[in-house]
Structures are given as structure tokens and as C-alpha cells.
Amino acid sequence: MSNNSPLPIPAILSPCVGICRLDARGYCEGCYRTGDEIARWRSMSDAERSHYMDAVLPAREPA
Incomplete structure (x- = not known):
């Protein structure tokens, strides 16, 4: 007996x-989020x- 229901999409982790x-800009030194985020x-x-x-945090990473 097969189950044809789609697999659940995992939640996006922290x-x-x-x-x-x-840091001085207000971004976390580890994940680059602000305190509010x-x-x-x-x-x-x-x-x-x-x-x-995909977009915001990678753009904040130091070059």
C-alpha cells in the first residue's frame, strides 16, 4: 500500500x-540579524x- 500524499515541507530553522x-551596526556577529529580527x-x-x-542575511556578511 503506497502513500501518495506529499511530504511535509520542513520549517525553516534559525x-x-x-x-x-x-556589532556596532546592530547586527549579530554570528547570524547577522538585528535584535528585532x-x-x-x-x-x-x-x-x-x-x-x-536567501537574500537579506547573506548581503550583510562581511566581504
């Missing part, structure tokens, strides 16, 4: 890497989290 200090992360939609992971 980008936290355990280095939790804000860190606080809101759990209430963000998957689409918003995905946007942060």
Missing part, C-alpha cells in the same frame, strides 16, 4: 550559530524567513 553579540523570527512566515536566509 540561522543562529551561537555567537550572540551585536531575532525577537520576531519565530512569528515570521516561512516565506519571510526564507527571504532573510
